[in-house]
Amino acid sequence: xxxxxxxxxxxxxxxxxxxxxxxxxxxxxxxxxxxxxxxxxxxxxxxxxxxxxxxxxxxxxxxxxxxxxxxxxxxxxxxxxxxxxxxxxxxxxxxxxxxxxxxxxxxxxxxxxxxxxxxxxxxxxxxxxxxxxxxxxxxxxxxxxxxxxxxxxxxxxxxxxxxxxxxxxxxxxxxxxxxxxxxxxxxxxxxxxxxxxxxxxxxxxxxxxxxxxxxxxxxxxxxxxxxxxxxxxxxxxxxxxxxxxxxxxxxxxxxxxxxxxxxxxxxxxxxxxxxxxxxxxxxxxxxxxxxxxxxx
Amino acid sequence: xxxxxxxxxxxxxxxxxxxxxxxxxxxxxxxxxxxxxxxxxxxxxxxxxxxxxxxxxxxxxxxxxxxxxxxxxxxxxxxxxxxxxxxxxxxxxxxxxxxxxxxxxxxxxxxxxxxxxxxxxxxxxxxxxxxxxxxxxxxxxxxxxxxxxxxxxxxxxxxxxxxxxxxxxxxxxxxxxxxxxxxxxxxxxxxxxxxxxxxxxxxxxxxxxxxxxxxxxxxxxxxxxxxxxxxxxxxxxxxxxxxxxxxxxxxxxxxxxxxxxxxxxxxxxxxxxxxxxxxxxxxxxxxxxxxxx
Amino acid sequence: xxxxxxxxxxxxxxxxxxxxxxxxxxxxxxxxxxxxxxxxxxxxxxxxxxxxxxxxxxxxxxxxxxxxxxxxxxxxxxxxxxxxxxxxxxxxxxxxxxxxxxxxxxxxxxxxxxxxxxxxxxxxxxxxxxxxxxxxxxxxxxxxxxxxxxxxxxxxxxxxxxxxxxxxxxxxxxxxxxxxxxxxxxxxxxxxxxxxxxxxxxxxxxxxxxxxxxxxxxxxxxxxxxxxxxxxxxxxxxxxxxxxxxxxxxxxxxxxxxxxxxxxxxxxxxxxxxxxxxxxxxxxxxxxxxxxxxxxxxxxxxxxxxxxxxxxxxxxxxxxxxxxxxxxxxxxxxxxxxxxxxxxxxxxxxxxxxxxxxxxxxxxxxxxxxxxxxxxxxxxxxxxxxxxxxxxxxxxxxxxxxxxxxxxxx
Numbered sequence: 001x002x003x004x005x006x007x008x009x010x011x012x013x014x015x016x017x018x019x020x021x022x023x024x025x026x027x028x029x030x031x032x033x034x035x036x037x038x039x040x041x042x043x044x045x046x047x048x049x050x051x052x053x054x055x056x057x058x059x060x061x062x063x064x065x066x067x068x069x070x071x072x073x074x075x076x077x078x079x080x081x082x083x084x085x086x087x088x089x090x091x092x093x094x095x096x097x098x099x100x101x102x103x104x105x106x107x108x109x110x111x112x113x114x115x116x117x118x119x120x121x122x123x124x125x126x127x128x129x130x131x132x133x134x135x136x137x138x139x140x141x142x143x144x145x146x147x148x149x150x151x152x153x154x155x156x157x158x159x160x161x162x163x164x165x166x167x168x169x170x171x172x173x174x175x176x177x178x179x180x181x182x183x184x185x186x187x188x189x190x191x192x193x194x195x196x197x198x199x200x201x202x203x204x205x206x207x208x209x210x211x212x213x214x215x216x217x218x219x220x221x222x223x224x225x226x227x228x229x230x231x232x233x234x235x236x237x238x239x240x241x242x243x244x245x246x247x248x249x250x251x252x253x254x255x256x257x258x259x260x261x262x263x264x265x266x267x268x269x270x271x272x273x274x275x276x277x278x279x280x281x282x283x284x285x286x287x288x289x290x291x292x293x294x295x296x
Numbered sequence: 297x298x299x300x301x302x303x304x305x306x307x308x309x310x311x312x313x314x315x316x317x318x319x320x321x322x323x324x325x326x327x328x329x330x331x332x333x334x335x336x337x338x339x340x341x342x343x344x345x346x347x348x349x350x351x352x353x354x355x356x357x358x359x360x361x362x363x364x365x366x367x368x369x370x371x372x373x374x375x376x377x378x379x380x381x382x383x384x385x386x387x388x389x390x391x392x393x394x395x396x397x398x399x400x401x402x403x404x405x406x407x408x409x410x411x412x413x414x415x416x417x418x419x420x421x422x423x424x425x426x427x428x429x430x431x432x433x434x435x436x437x438x439x440x441x442x443x444x445x446x447x448x449x450x451x452x453x454x455x456x457x458x459x460x461x462x463x464x465x466x467x468x469x470x471x472x473x474x475x476x477x478x479x480x481x482x483x484x485x486x487x488x489x490x491x492x493x494x495x496x497x498x499x500x501x502x503x504x505x506x507x508x509x510x511x512x513x514x515x516x517x518x519x520x521x522x523x524x525x526x527x528x529x530x531x532x533x534x535x536x537x538x539x540x541x542x543x544x545x546x547x548x549x550x551x552x553x554x555x556x557x558x559x560x561x562x563x564x565x566x567x568x569x570x571x572x573x574x575x576x577x578x579x580x581x582x583x584x585x586x587x588x589x
Numbered sequence: 590x591x592x593x594x595x596x597x598x599x600x601x602x603x604x605x606x607x608x609x610x611x612x613x614x615x616x617x618x619x620x621x622x623x624x625x626x627x628x629x630x631x632x633x634x635x636x637x638x639x640x641x642x643x644x645x646x647x648x649x650x651x652x653x654x655x656x657x658x659x660x661x662x663x664x665x666x667x668x669x670x671x672x673x674x675x676x677x678x679x680x681x682x683x684x685x686x687x688x689x690x691x692x693x694x695x696x697x698x699x700x701x702x703x704x705x706x707x708x709x710x711x712x713x714x715x716x717x718x719x720x721x722x723x724x725x726x727x728x729x730x731x732x733x734x735x736x737x738x739x740x741x742x743x744x745x746x747x748x749x750x751x752x753x754x755x756x757x758x759x760x761x762x763x764x765x766x767x768x769x770x771x772x773x774x775x776x777x778x779x780x781x782x783x784x785x786x787x788x789x790x791x792x793x794x795x796x797x798x799x800x801x802x803x804x805x806x807x808x809x810x811x812x813x814x815x816x817x818x819x820x821x822x823x824x825x826x827x828x829x830x831x832x833x834x835x836x837x838x839x840x841x842x843x844x845x846x847x848x849x850x851x852x853x854x855x856x857x858x859x860x861x862x863x864x865x866x867x868x869x870x871x872x873x874x875x876x877x878x879x880x881x882x883x884x885x886x887x888x889x890x891x892x893x894x895x896x897x898x899x900x901x902x903x904x905x906x907x908x909x910x911x912x913x914x915x916x917x918x919x920x921x922x923x924x925x926x927x928x929x930x931x932x933x934x935x936x937x938x939x940x941x942x943x944x945x946x947x948x949x950x951x952x953x954x955x956x957x958x959x960x961x962x963x964x965x966x967x968x969x970x971x972x973x974x975x976x977x978x979x980x981x982x983x984x985x986x987x988x989x990x991x992x993x994x995x996x997x998x999x
Contacts, residue, residue, distance in 0.1 A: 264753025
């Protein structure tokens with residue numbers, strides 16, 4: 001039971017981080033119809049920047065600047081490339097983000113090399129315990145911060161003019177444009193927010209129990225993609241639920257891996273994808289995604 | 297079932313009526329169609345009209361299987377169209393020309409038209425990939441028929457042109473030609489003359505009449521050009537806000553107070569326009585293209 | 590439905606003498622001539638060229654097969670897939686398992702069937718197809734973009750399974766690939782010794798011809814496919830699933846089938862990869878392989894069979910050439926010399942090229958080639974005005990949308 005609770009708690013905390021990434025993924029899709037395969041390397045960029053900057057600037061300033069760099073990188077991608085491709089086929093847009101991803105990832109991996117960069121979180125690698133149920137302090141703080149950010153996001157999405165215009169443009173871009181909503185601005189802001197969320201996710205993803213910043217962080221970030229898909233690519237609520245589901249599934253599979261050894265070592269790493277495929281088999285548009293109205 | 301007045305002299309013997317009964321369609325909280333019924337008699341030209349947002353295209357999407365009706369039935373002989381997927385509906389001889397042109401712009405006219413032969417042909421991946429003789433023969437034979445249909449719609453000289461570079465009017469004609477290439481028993485035309493000029497409109501109107509009388513098939517038409525509807529259609533169903541508000545001959549519908557009210561409110565004009573008069577059948581019988589062999 | 594349903598007598602226009610539509614417009618004699626010359630050069634190449642180039646050539650042939658397969662799925666049908674590496678892996682590993690011998694390497698006990706390599710190659714293709722078939726219910730139901738992310742899962746799940754299944758795959762260490770042979774003729778250095786015009790024909794020369802034949806077959810099959818009934822159906826469903834379906838195409842069935850065909854192409858490419866490298870490990874089939882294949886078809890030109898071949902040539906050969914000429918190519922250094930490693934330099938280039946192609950030349954190298962050809966023949970000739978051959982032309986940008994929110998009104 002203790003182990004179960006422990007895994008549950010860790011799963012939720014991991015899921016909260018995934019949800020941040022998935023949320024960015026979803027709002028980019030809603031605002032600009034782009035499935036951003038750049039998101040993994042954006043996250044790695046955030047992690048790398050924070051690790052490099054927290055030495056000269058100190059942790060907090062380093063983290064803030066690192067998150068800002070990630071957000072600005074996302075903005076640059078949107079302004080320089082995506083914005084020029086308005087109206088292009090969804091698949092071309094996805095492919096162009098893969099192109100960006102290749103460059104960014106190659107550069108980051110070259111810079112990181114075989115090192116593991118350390119991010120000096122002031123809360124260190126300690127863990128927080130209630131009885132026998134434990135969670136790393138890093139993850140606990142991550143959960144709280146993610147919770148606050150997600151709440152803020154949903155409030156902004158619901159009430160701010162940006163949120164309203166974004167929902168309107170996702171609903172029907174042409175009409176929204178006629179009503180005076182500037183689609184370019186909505187899209188740019190969505191990328192900035194998504195970049196910042198990825199930066200924050202990176203900050204916590206490279207803390208305990210993860211050893212630090214290495215190229216494998218990219219692979220971890222990719223596991224947030226299934227979260228977005230299984231929740232439904234165009235559903236912000238789905239991203240949250242998907243993130244939590246994926247986080248818990250991964251945590252349980254890793255925690256009970258001795259019992260699951262017949263499925264191979266490291267089974268936990270692929271559980272997100274298995275969950276995703278299982279969900280898609282039943283619901284091709286994800287749990288909360290807009291269903292196709294047309295039959296073909 | 298007797299053919300309605302005005303139907304083709306020689307209605308296809310295997311042509312049942314289309315019976316739409318109490319069809320409702322909902323998208324979430326929005327009701328796009330509610331309790332709509334009408335019958336398309338064999339061999340007639342049946343128009344569905346109504347102001348913008350009346351549910352005409354939704355009705356077409358139900359007839360072709362793209363939307364699922366929440367309630368009601370659509371029968372075409374023994375077939376229940378409301379329970380079939382679009383490709384199955386195409387397989388029993390229902391063809392549709394889209395309002396927004398839905399052609400493959402990078403493919404040639406011939407290739408787009410050959411798609412219409414899809415359900416009449418069989419070549420699969422292996423036969424096609426290996427160029428088995430039967431696949432080649434099949435392609436050739438159907439290519440000849442496609443060329444005939446293209447000729448009929450005055451596209452004969454554009455067969456190998458990519459559709460994307462054709463003029464709008466030509467693309468609309470390719471749409472209709474592609475639907476014809478399926479050898480339909482029931483032809484659904486979604487605003488076939490939208491955006492066309494007067495001359496193109498009148499030629500299209502003639503073509504539609506010719507199709508009906510030469511093939512003896514039923515035609516269902518959604519159209520905004522009121523003159524064209526009134527001169528072409530044997531029967532008219534009027535929709536407004538997803539409901540059927542009138543159904544009858546063009547003359548009956550035009551005199552219906554509720555129809556007039558609906559159209560006054562919308563700013564559209566129910567009375568025939570100039571262009572439509574030009575399209576009236578019998579005006580240029582001798583110019584009918586390629587029909588008399 | 591019978592082919593004879595076309596009722597000639599019922600047609601609106603009978604007896605119109607028209608050439609068959611299936612026959613394309615008249616082409617110049619230049620094209621076949623060029624093809625023949627190219628073929629002769631390809632056949633004669635092993636007589637003149639050193640081993641490095643022949644080995645590179647065989648790797649390129651394998652990539653051509655794989656890229657053509659992926660292009661059928663992504664370029665022609667508009668279904669984004671990142672799972673190609675997985676199907677390559679299935680093909681490669683099936684080959685080494687079926688044709689490899691049992692035995693131990695180090696700690697691992699390997700099992701193998703020891704069957705003839707031809708059977709192994711066929712098994713590689715079929716088993717990759719089977720893997721595709723298992724996934725195809727998902728592939729058929731998902732829209733292109735959902736498939737893109739879902740197929741990402743296949744790569745990771747596949748790697749996990751293959752790494753865990755050590756008796757077949759050799760696990761992290763991999764296992765060696767048996768030499769190919771055809772009815773007793775081996776594609777190795779000896780057995781039999783072979784000289785042609787005084788030039789020794791060893792493994793590299795022999796594999797070159799094998800690769801040439803397989804790539805040519807893959808090319809012709811795909812080209813025929815695209816010019817016929819199934820190809821038209823696939824291209825139409827890329828542009829609009831609704832339109833394809835309304836015209837009688839079983840959209841889900843076709844998406845499933847093209848996924849199957851694409852995975853079989855990948856299987857053959859995987860077998861060729863195994864032969865080219867001489868050994869396989871699950872590690873060699875990661876996500877980056879899928880991405881490289883995507884780069885090939887984007888650079889070459891989505892939807893174009895010849896483009897896929899060009900892209901495969903470019904993407905496969907470039908890193909190898911960088912590596913060999915590290916001292917000549919600017920910015921690129923050999924191992925330990927500083928500067929960019931060859932692979933890195935190539936990846937930057939691919940990333941940049943993908944972006945530039947999507948932005949400025951959506952029809953890729955194939956489109957570029959077509960433009961040159963047209964310039965020579967009829968300046969100002971017709972050119973489809975599509976934004977990208979991957980999706981629609983301008984005329985189909987307002988198709989009966991696959992997002993029918995706006996289609997719900999009249």
